Amino acid sequence: MPATKVCSLSELAPDTAKRVEVDGVPIAVVLDSAGTVHAIGDTCTHGDISLSEGFVEDDTLECWAHGSKFSLTTGKPLTLPAYEPVPVYVVTLDGDDVLIDPSVTVPSGAGR
Numbered sequence: 001m002p003a004t005k006v007c008s009l010s011e012l013a014p015d016t017a018k019r020v021e022v023d024g025v026p027i028a029v030v031l032d033s034a035g036t037v038h039a040i041g042d043t044c045t046h047g048d049i050s051l052s053e054g055f056v057e058d059d060t061l062e063c064w065a066h067g068s069k070f071s072l073t074t075g076k077p078l079t080l081p082a083y084e085p086v087p088v089y090v091v092t093l094d095g096d097d098v099l100i101d102p103s104v105t106v107p108s109g110a111g112r
């Protein structure tokens with residue numbers, strides 16, 4: 001499946017998350033303070049909570065419900081109570097367009 005435009009780079013505010021859906025897949029798109037765009041599964045693995053309603057800190061996105069912090073680079077929860085990772089999607093930038101293919105995920109296991 002070709003990557004789909006999900007938003008414009010100029011729509012993203014640093015250190016905030018934006019929920020998008022591609023083919024019914026909810027994805028949290030995050031522009032971190034270093035200027036890198038990340039995309040991870042938007043549904044917390046501890047409960048049916050949208051992670052994009054949570055808090056961005058450095059390279060993590062924290063679920064507002066019970067505080068699990070997910071790595072934006074690996075999708076792994078760094079704090080309990082969540083213990084299953086969320087998927088991490090490949091982001092492609094084309095000018096101001098942010099493109100994501102939800103069928104392509106970054107292998108977990110590397111990094112923290």
Ligand code: FES
Pocket residue numbers: 044045046047048049063064065066067068080081082
């Ligand atoms: S629902 Fe996200 S940490 Fe509990």
